[in-house]
Amino acid sequence: MVTMVGxxxxxxxxxxxxxxxxxxxxxxxxxxxxxxxxxRLSAQVAEFRDDHLQHLQVLNEIARDVGTEAPTEGDMKQMLTTGKIALADLMGDAAILKAMKTNEDDTVTAYERASRHEDAIPQSKAFFLKALHDEQRHREWFDTTAKTM
Structure with missing residues (x-):
């Protein structure tokens, strides 16, 4: 799936x-x-999920700062992201990790674009860059680990 976020x-x-x-x-x-x-893979994935939970917390703070209401759940894309995982489960752990790598492709793209957004203030740009580095690290791990299985 190709994201338009950003x-x-x-x-x-x-x-x-x-x-x-x-x-x-x-x-x-x-x-x-x-x-x-x-x-062991689940434990690493749980650490990455914690990064996303932290990103969500900061984004909710930014939403308050810019005066917008923060969504409390995902959108229709959630069915696609979780559906890919369910299908990959039929083929084993390596396929699951490959499916997650494609999900991370979208988050990397979104944060790359966000870090360049013209309305972002320095604090939000700094967060977007931090999140981008987290997402790049996640994507690299999913890709490398899937290839070595």
């Missing part, structure tokens, strides 16, 4: 869409943690 014309829409994206990501992470056979 192309919004206003910061409030950007933050709202990033919050939805994080809710979708957290749901996918929960699904992965339940489905992985290897508990």
């Amino acid at each position: 192309n919004e014309s206003t910061i409030d829409k950007l933050v709202t869409n990033l919050i939805s994206l994080e809710h979708d990501a957290i749901a996918a992470y929960d699904s992965v943690i339940e489905r992985l056979d290897d508990r």
Whole structure:
């Protein structure tokens, strides 16, 4: 799936869409943690989920600062992100990790764009860059780990 998050014309829409994206990501992470056979992999994925929970907390603060209402759940994309995981589960842990890598592709793209958004103030840009680095680290781990299985 290709995300359009990060192309919004206003910061409030950007933050709202990033919050939805994080809710979708957290749901996918929960699904992965339940489905992985290897508990060591599940433990690492749970750490990554914690990063997303922290991102969500900061985004909710930014939403308050810009005066927009934060979504409390994901959107229709959640069915796609978790559905990919459910299908991959039929083929084992490596397939699940590959499916999560594609989900991380979207979050990396979203935060790359957010970090360049013209309405982002220095504090939000700093957060977007931190989140981008987290997402790049997650994506690299999913990719590398899936390839070595």
